[in-house]
Amino acid sequence: MQKINLGAGPAKLPQEVLEQAAAAILDYQQSGLSILEIPHRGKLFDAILEESKALVNELCELDNDYEILWLQGGRLQFSMVPMNFLPQGASAGYIDSGHWAAEAIKDAAVYGNINVLASSQKDNYNQLPEWPKDIDPSLAYLYLTTNNTIFGTQWKNIPHTAMPLVADMSSDILSCPRNYKQYALFYAVAQKNIGPAGVTLAAVHRSFLKKAKSGNASMLDYAAHARQHSVLNTPPVMAIYTSLLTLRWIKQKGKETIFEDNRQKAQWLYDEIDRNSLFTGTVAHAAHRSGMNACFVAKDKDTEKRFIEFCKNNEIVGIEGHRQVGGFRASLYNAVSKSDVEKLVTLMREFENRELQLS
Amino acid sequence: MQKINLGAGPAKLPQEVLEQAAAAILDYQQSGLSILEIPHRGKLFDAILEESKALVNELCELDNDYEILWLQGGRLQFSMVPMNFLPQGASAGYIDSGHWAAEAIKDAAVYGNINVLASSQKDNYNQLPEWPKDIDPSLAYLYLTTNNTIFGTQWKNIPHTAMPLVADMSSDILSCPRNYKQYALFYAVAQKNIGPAGVTLAAVHRSFLKKAKSGNASMLDYAAHARQHSVLNTPPVMAIYTSLLTLRWIKQKGKETIFEDNRQKAQWLYDEIDRNSLFTGTVAHAAHRSGMNACFVAKDKDTEKRFIEFCKNNEIVGIEGHRQVGGFRASLYNAVSKSDVEKLVTLMREFENRELQLS
Numbered sequence: 001m002q003k004i005n006l007g008a009g010p011a012k013l014p015q016e017v018l019e020q021a022a023a024a025i026l027d028y029q030q031s032g033l034s035i036l037e038i039p040h041r042g043k044l045f046d047a048i049l050e051e052s053k054a055l056v057n058e059l060c061e062l063d064n065d066y067e068i069l070w071l072q073g074g075r076l077q078f079s080m081v082p083m084n085f086l087p088q089g090a091s092a093g094y095i096d097s098g099h100w101a102a103e104a105i106k107d108a109a110v111y112g113n114i115n116v117l118a119s120s121q122k123d124n125y126n127q128l129p130e131w132p133k134d135i136d137p138s139l140a141y142l143y144l145t146t147n148n149t150i151f152g153t154q155w156k157n158i159p160h161t162a163m164p165l166v167a168d169m170s171s172d173i174l175s176c177p178r179n180y181k182q183y184a185l186f187y188a189v190a191q192k193n194i195g196p197a198g199v200t201l202a203a204v205h206r207s208f209l210k211k212a213k214s215g216n217a218s219m220l221d222y223a224a225h226a227r228q229h230s231v232l233n234t235p236p237v238m239a240i241y242t243s244l245l246t247l248r249w250i251k252q253k254g255k256e257t258i259f260e261d262n263r264q265k266a267q268w269l270y271d272e273i274d275r276n277s278l279f280t281g282t283v284a285h286a287a288h289r290s291g292m293n294a295c296f297v298a299k300d301k302d303t304e305k306r307f308i309e310f311c312k313n314n315e316i317v318g319i320e321g322h323r324q325v326g327g328f329r330a331s332l333y334n335a336v337s338k339s340d341v342e343k344l345v346t347l348m349r350e351f352e353n354r355e356l357q358l359s
Numbered sequence: 360m361q362k363i364n365l366g367a368g369p370a371k372l373p374q375e376v377l378e379q380a381a382a383a384i385l386d387y388q389q390s391g392l393s394i395l396e397i398p399h400r401g402k403l404f405d406a407i408l409e410e411s412k413a414l415v416n417e418l419c420e421l422d423n424d425y426e427i428l429w430l431q432g433g434r435l436q437f438s439m440v441p442m443n444f445l446p447q448g449a450s451a452g453y454i455d456s457g458h459w460a461a462e463a464i465k466d467a468a469v470y471g472n473i474n475v476l477a478s479s480q481k482d483n484y485n486q487l488p489e490w491p492k493d494i495d496p497s498l499a500y501l502y503l504t505t506n507n508t509i510f511g512t513q514w515k516n517i518p519h520t521a522m523p524l525v526a527d528m529s530s531d532i533l534s535c536p537r538n539y540k541q542y543a544l545f546y547a548v549a550q551k552n553i554g555p556a557g558v559t560l561a562a563v564h565r566s567f568l569k570k571a572k573s574g575n576a577s578m579l580d581y582a583a584h585a586r587q588h589s590v591l592n593t594p595p596v597m598a599i600y601t602s603l604l605t606l607r608w609i610k611q612k613g614k615e616t617i618f619e620d621n622r623q624k625a626q627w628l629y630d631e632i633d634r635n636s637l638f639t640g641t642v643a644h645a646a647h648r649s650g651m652n653a654c655f656v657a658k659d660k661d662t663e664k665r666f667i668e669f670c671k672n673n674e675i676v677g678i679e680g681h682r683q684v685g686g687f688r689a690s691l692y693n694a695v696s697k698s699d700v701e702k703l704v705t706l707m708r709e710f711e712n713r714e715l716q717l718s
Contacts, residue, residue, distance in 0.1 A: 002386070002391055002392075003390070003391035003392055005392055005396050007396070007398050009593065010395060010396050010397065010398065010399060010593065010596060011396065012396055013393065013395055013396060018384055018385060018393050018395065019385070021384050021395070022381040022382070022384040022385050023381070025377055025380050025381040025384065026377060026378070026381050027361070031362075032361055032362035032674065032676075033361075033362055033364055033676070034372065034377050036369060036372055036377065036380070036555040036556070036601065037364050037366070037369050037370065037371055037372060038369065039366050039369065039677065040369065040556065072431035072432045072435075072557070072595075073431045073432060073435075073578055073592060074592055074593065075577065075578045075591065075592035076431075076432075076435075076578045076579075076592075078576065078577075078578070079576040079578060079579060103577070106576075106577075107576040107577060107578070108576075110574065110575065110576045111576075189593060191593055196395040196596075196597060197395070197399065197593045197594065197595055197596045197597070198431070198557045198558075198594075198595030198596070198597060198598055199557075199595075215469065216469065217437065217438040217466040217467075217469045217470075218434065218437075218462075218465075218466060219432055219434045219435045219437070219438060219466070220435075220438060232434065233432060233433055233434035233435075234368065234369065234433065234548060234550055234556045235556065235557075236431075236556055236557030236558075236595060236598065237369060237555075237556045237557070238555060238556070238557060238597060238598070239557055239595065239597070239598070242395065315391065317391075317392070318398065
């Protein structure tokens with residue numbers, strides 16, 4: 001029996017994606033080869049690459065204006081962004097809204113001058129920082145993390161900015177309505193909403209890519225990856241194929257349906273967190289709450305242990321909060337179904353009844 | 360029916376590895392989770408990491424003296440090696456024995472002064488360059504590619520050197536006897552002899568790692584990866600697990616058996632290339648021939664096309680040579696069986712008979 005995985009990622013994948021991925025390992029499309037064996041320069045993989053890029057272009061409504069790249073190492077983007085787009089002597093603006101934003105700032109500072117324009121670090125990131133006013137228009141770019149996985153906050157709308165926007169969308173890409181064309185560059189690890197661990201999607205507006213610095217080694221150069229159509233080196237074929245299967249599933253289900261389901265899932269869960277006498281949400285403002293990662297705590301550690309145990313006994317796993325927040329984190333990524341969330345909400349109610357009877 | 364894949368990589372994997380990998384996608388060890396979903400910080404993946412590192416340590420006879428890392432992006436090592444081990448003002452020595460060595464030199468030159476100590480580029484790499492004499496002992500390190508996948512040459516024995524040796528072993532790791540402890544750092548993409556595409560094994564001697572430069576961004580810093588036990592970011596869980604399955608298969612079969620099989624496979628094939636009136640090996644000296652990638656040509660393009668067609672009709676694929684050499688390249692990686700090679704040799708004979716009858 002398959003468990004309900006509410007982990008922060010690697011996340012649950014749709015059952016049909018798992019079945020297709022498993023079948024492809026034994027024989028990819030009756031080619032007599034495993035998906036783990038097909039050549040990365042050949043018709044079979046070319047078709048996977050082309051279809052996956054076309055789906056990203058379509059689902060994100062990019063109007064063919066972006067180079068769509070499958071890269072490796074999500075965190076490597078923290079370096080590649082400034083290496084490519086922070087010219088000597090220029091500055092970049094960063095919004096420090098959580099752990100991964102702070103790590104991106106740390107890695108970027110190796111390559112140039114970073115201005116932290118806003119931060120909620122002093123509040124342990126339990127809210128989004130206030131959007132900065134009067135941003136220096138000479139900044140090379142403005143960098144933000146759209147969803148803060150660990151702290152459960154999310155930027156729903158980003159104001160128009162004069163400088164190029166760069167966003168880490170690792171934990172909310174294709175999970176909610178978003179104007180992707182507002183961004184000069186966005187990227188996302190696959191293992192939350194669009195695939196398995198081992199591959200990172202990056203989309204770079206062609207006009208922004210023209211501004212990239214030359215002189216980087218090939219693997220660290222977005223333009224080199226674009227010129228080689230993501231096969232500058234042997235790509236992670238299986239991870240890209242599983243991402244394609246997931247993108248197909250998104251298209252088939254309909255992204256509007258998925259967005260609406262995600263809205264509903266989050267509302268049910270936050271409503272229960274707010275109603276239930278045992279639990280408290282950790283994010284200071286309801287408007288800042290993430291639609292993907294709902295963070296909450298119980299009144300004490302013992303109660304938390306009992307609830308995690310109760311979930312485990314009822315086939316829900318991955319609900320432990322990150323050590324920087326504690327308590328619980330239920331991740332509601334695309335492949336988590338409405339009935340999965342209903343089950344969690346029901347368990348929260350049952351748990352409350354039990355605890356109140358015990359006391 | 361499974362085809363015989365003699366491609367240069369992603370390469371054939373053992374059938375039992377494919378079956379176990381497919382099963383793990385549906386349910387990993389009865390955890391109720393897919394291998395694509397298990398958390399990268401948790402008991403299940405910790406056990407995979409620990410066992411895989413222990414197997415590398417054992418199979419390469421490293422005596423626990425090395426940090427064993429699973430990284431992403433083989434070609435990224437071309438940058439990481441100089442970023443970490445080429446101090447300001449120092450020089451590194453490189454042996455230019457093929458396309459990937461030349462690319463490594465190009466990428467390394469971004470970060471410092473590179474001395475090319477030997478090159479066979481002028482011969483289109485149809486032989487190994489002469490090993491350099493009187494190497495400057497002040498070089499930060501000496502870099503080589505042990506097996507040149509495209510050109511079918513291989514360094515069997517490396518003379519003792521005073522400076523640290525760094526080697527790209529992407530296409531011959533764990534395929535033949537080698538003194539791994541001779542190297543300060545060696546790395547290999549998994550997709551030829553030890554796993555699928557999407558992960559790179561790196562082993563760094565602990566004393567060499569202490570000399571690494573500080574100040575690199577985390578993802579480009581070997582020491583940061585070592586401190587975080589290869590989970591500095593979300594690792595490619597599935598690719599590492601499939602590599603573990605392959606390493607287990609190597610151990611179970613016995614590496615001495617595999618090395619002897621590989622020796623036998625290469626001998627059969629080269630003997631046939633030398634005997635067969637239609638084919639000619641492309642490597643100038645028999646002693647330089649690779650045990651992994653056997654490159655050969657036919658007398659003209661039409662004959663080559665017919666032989667490739669003949670192979671395809673007999674379920675052998677991936678035998679086309681690289682465009683820089685032409686003709687054929689049969690890759691004899693660990694999972695290619697002796698009977699696979701016997702079948703190829705038989706086809707070469709049959710093809711010769713047919714062609715001679717036709718003429």
